[in-house]
Amino acid sequence: MAYSFPEEVLEYVFAFLSSDKDRNAVSLVCKSWYEIERWCRRRIFIGNCYAVSPQIVIRRFPEVSAVKIKGKPHFADFNLVPEGWGAYLYPWISAMARSYPWLEEIKLKRMVVTDESLELISKSFKNFKVLVLSSCEGFTTDGLASIAANCRNLRELDLKESEVEDLSGHWLSHFPDNFTSLVSLNMSCLGSEVSFSALERLVSRCPNLKTLRLNRAVPVEKLPSLLRRAPQLVEFGTGAYSAEIRTDIFSNLVEAFSGCKHLKSLSGFWDVVPAYLPAMYNVCSRITSLNLSYATVQSPDLVELISQCPNLKCLWVLDYIEDAGLKALSSYCKDLQELRVFPSDPYGAEPNVSLTEQGLVTVSAGCPKLQSVLYFCRQMSNAALIAIARNRPNLIRFRLCIIEPQAPDYLTLEPLDTGFGAIVEHCKQLRRLSLSGLLTDRVFEYIGTHAEKLEMLSIAFAGDSDLGLHYVLSGCESLRKLEIRDCPFGDKALLANAAKLETMRSLWMSSCSVSYGACKLLGQKMPRLNVEVIDERGPPDSRPETCPVEKLYVYRTVAGPRVDKPDFVWTMDEDAALRLS
Amino acid sequence: MEGVMSHESDLNLKATELRLGLPGTEESTAKNNKRASPELVDDGQLFKLESDAKAGDRETAPASKAQIVGWPPLRSYWKNNVQSKRTEAETGNYVKVSMDGAPYLRKIDLKIYMGYSELFKALENMFQLTIGEYSEREGYKGSDYAPAYEDKDGDLMLVGDVPWEMFMSSCKRLRIMKGSEATGLGCGA
Numbered sequence: 053m054a055y056s057f058p059e060e061v062l063e064y065v066f067a068f069l070s071s072d073k074d075r076n077a078v079s080l081v082c083k084s085w086y087e088i089e090r091w092c093r094r095r096i097f098i099g100n101c102y103a104v105s106p107q108i109v110i111r112r113f114p115e116v117s118a119v120k121i122k123g124k125p126h127f128a129d130f131n132l133v134p135e136g137w138g139a140y141l142y143p144w145i146s147a148m149a150r151s152y153p154w155l156e157e158i159k160l161k162r163m164v165v166t167d168e169s170l171e172l173i174s175k176s177f178k179n180f181k182v183l184v185l186s187s188c189e190g191f192t193t194d195g196l197a198s199i200a201a202n203c204r205n206l207r208e209l210d211l212k213e214s215e216v217e218d219l220s221g222h223w224l225s226h227f228p229d230n231f232t233s234l235v236s237l238n239m240s241c242l243g244s245e246v247s248f249s250a251l252e253r254l255v256s257r258c259p260n261l262k263t264l265r266l267n268r269a270v271p272v273e274k275l276p277s278l279l280r281r282a283p284q285l286v287e288f289g290t291g292a293y294s295a296e297i298r299t300d301i302f303s304n305l306v307e308a309f310s311g312c313k314h315l316k317s318l319s320g321f322w323d324v325v326p327a328y329l330p331a332m333y334n335v336c337s338r339i340t341s342l343n344l345s346y347a348t349v350q351s352p353d354l355v356e357l358i359s360q361c362p363n364l365k366c367l368w369v370l371d372y373i374e375d376a377g378l379k380a381l382s383s384y385c386k387d388l389q390e391l392r393v394f395p396s397d398p399y400g401a402e403p404n405v406s407l408t409e410q411g412l413v414t415v416s417a418g419c420p421k422l423q424s425v426l427y428f429c430r431q432m433s434n435a436a437l438i439a440i441a442r443n444r445p446n447l448i449r450f451r452l453c454i455i456e457p458q459a460p461d462y463l464t465l466e467p468l469d470t471g472f473g474a475i476v477e478h479c480k481q482l483r484r485l486s487l488s489g490l491l492t493d494r495v496f497e498y499i500g501t502h503a504e505k506l507e508m509l510s511i512a513f514a515g516d517s518d519l520g521l522h523y524v525l526s527g528c529e530s531l532r533k534l535e536i537r538d539c540p541f542g543d544k545a546l547l548a549n550a551a552k553l554e555t556m557r558s559l560w561m562s563s564c565s566v567s568y569g570a571c572k573l574l575g576q577k578m579p580r581l582n583v584e585v586i587d588e589r590g591p592p593d594s595r596p597e598t599c600p601v602e603k604l605y606v607y608r609t610v611a612g613p614r615v616d617k618p619d620f621v622w623t624m625d626e627d628a629a630l631r632l633s
Numbered sequence: 634m635e636g637v638m639s640h641e642s643d644l645n646l647k648a649t650e651l652r653l654g655l656p657g658t659e660e661s662t663a664k665n666n667k668r669a670s671p672e673l674v675d676d677g678q679l680f681k682l683e684s685d686a687k688a689g690d691r692e693t694a695p696a697s698k699a700q701i702v703g704w705p706p707l708r709s710y711w712k713n714n715v716q717s718k719r720t721e722a723e724t725g726n727y728v729k730v731s732m733d734g735a736p737y738l739r740k741i742d743l744k745i746y747m748g749y750s751e752l753f754k755a756l757e758n759m760f761q762l763t764i765g766e767y768s769e770r771e772g773y774k775g776s777d778y779a780p781a782y783e784d785k786d787g788d789l790m791l792v793g794d795v796p797w798e799m800f801m802s803s804c805k806r807l808r809i810m811k812g813s814e815a816t817g818l819g820c821g822a
Contacts, residue, residue: 129709326746327751394711395705
């Protein structure tokens with residue numbers, strides 16, 4: 053006997069589902085569940101802005117209050133995606149302005165955002181609350197001024213590493229005097245100085261301000277004034293942390309920091325003068341997150357700071373920390389979950405610091421909760437990787453960058469296949485992996501076989517033949533994103549595993565051996581993929597079919613071929629063979 | 634370098650291959666050979682990876698790291714923020730630091746420090762000692778250690794007499810002196 057819940061009951065139940073996966077599963081049960089679910093989904097995540105169109109999203113989900121969209125492929129971060137490639141926000145905003153007047157949140161990553169888009173956002177959404185622009189570009193501080201002036205209920209403005217054309221610091225002064233709703237402000241990527249008194253007044257009148265990340269232009273002498281007005285701060289980013297050594301500045305800082313009993317996260321620290329680091333010691337016992345990636349400070353000073361932070365969960369630091377500092381970290385910070393070590397001198401021919409694989413091995417041994425690693429270094433060995441794998445089978449993210457491409461195991465001169473093999477074999481929950489060093493096809497056999505939960509894989513200067521790519525594409529059940537540069541992978545593996553690509557978000561291959569002919573074949577055979585050739589040498593038709601393409605970006609989509617392509621991007625589809633160059 | 638063809642026979646890829654060409658279309662072996670040939674490939678982008686790499690010999694590595702686009706994988710945003718301090722500093726002003734009685738020397742970058750007090754703090758940390766109070770008359774009072782440096786002329790000088798900038802440009806090497814030797818320096822003998 054069939055019965056059904058009233059719609060209102062189902063809707064109430066569905067409201068408890070926050071994960072997109074769960075909601076997607078629910079919507080597949082039957083038509084009526086699909087209908088109920090689509091009317092009550094409030095938060096949308098679009099992992100690839102070209103996988104779907106604004107019209108399709110709006111048609112399916114009519115009442116959305118929060119949108120998160122990602123644009124360019126990850127390798128755009130390293131200048132591998134040419135300027136003008138795409139990922140424009142404007143079409144999304146113009147469609148949503150009409151259909152989602154109550155939109156509250158927009159979070160973007162690697163999108164091109166114009167001042168026009170920002171102005172449209174500020175005027176179209178009356179209850180707009182959250183704007184997060186992560187690694188975006190295309191806008192100026194004028195766009196920020198529109199947001200500040202018009203978004204009366206703004207809670208969060210986070211510019212996270214975006215490239216902003218900084219015309220002046222005047223934008224901050226556009227927040228009205230009766231504006232008091234700010235909870236989070238991250239302007240650390242901006243260059244210009246904002247009016248300090250405007251900043252002080254803003255901080256004073258926003259009692260819920262929890263996150264304040266200043267830009268480099270705010271000098272350390274001015275920090276106490278801000279901290280005193282916001283003792284409720286949880287996350288704080290300093291500006292340039294340097295001044296001549298004066299006891300009054302120092303004691304003001306100590307006092308101001310001491311007043312912040314809720315601080316958990318610190319960042320900033322450009323141009324650090326080590327003598328001022330102890331000013332923070334009073335708050336260090338509560339600190340869980342420390343971003344010192346701009347702090348050009350030597351190991352002893354870093355160690356002294358870190359030794360005061362027993363509750364540290366996340367540390368981003370330069371390789372000035374050295375192996376000795378990492379050893380100290382592993383003994384003081386037993387709660388550490390995430391470690392990122394960046395290179396202070398990536399282009400130098402010789403190492404400038406004493407940071408080796410040993411530091412990472414020590415941390416892996418001493419920090420039982422370590423799950424996320426990003427590590428730049430100049431030497432690695434299979435023995436070290438095997439040790440790390442055995443020590444930390446709970447690793448979820450492991451990104452290793454050995455600075456010299458194709459560097460072998462420095463002890464044995466062998467490839468690092470067995471080392472990375474151990475990582476994927478022991479770390480069964482691994483979701484993200486970046487490889488480096490000398491690697492043969494064998495490492496891909498290990499990865500394809502063992503990395504069952506792997507979702508994102510980054511490969512550079514590795515492998516011997518198509519076999520490598522074939523192992524990955526025919527294994528790795530959970531693979532969603534694959535990005536490859538400068539590897540001898542070609543047509544065979546790609547064509548043999550075409551169906552796999554529909555189960556993934558995207559594939560990027562640049563400076564590999566994939567021919568134009570193979571791209572065309574793939575495009576013709578797989579209508580639900582966009583197979584895009586990026587080639588700045590001119591139309592691929594003007595070269596032999598066997599000629600490898602410069603770059604290939606393949607992604608599943610329900611939106612059909614892009615309509616906003618620049619002249620160096622070609623979509624391979626049924627018409628590709630007929631199209632004139 | 635072994636071509637794709639030899640691997641193919643190992644794995645018998647052909648048997649399981651998804652053939653997308655029309656029946657009767659043959660795969661030209663010439664195609665595979667051409668792929669390995671550099672002249673059809675845009676220069677600079679396709680990294681030469683063949684047998685050199687397998688042997689662990691990296692003689693075909695590019696002239697300098699900075700010339701590979703996007704490697705090491707660092708965001709330009711980050712590079713601008715950290716490297717801009719380095720561009721003026723180049724490789725820094727590293728000088729050796731020796732301490733009497735220590736088994737090995739250390740190296741520090743003088744450019745990191747804003748002045749003498751910071752330098753001393755770093756030295757105190759590094760060698761687990763205390764440096765006394767400086768006075769023009771008596772050198773370093775209040776501890777067994779005195780910091781000295783070797784200048785451009787090879788003379789052993791007491792640290793602290795000249796302005797910091799002048800010190801930075803003339804200091805070639807630091808030496809932390811201990812005990813009676815140290816006190817001798819301060820007395821203008």
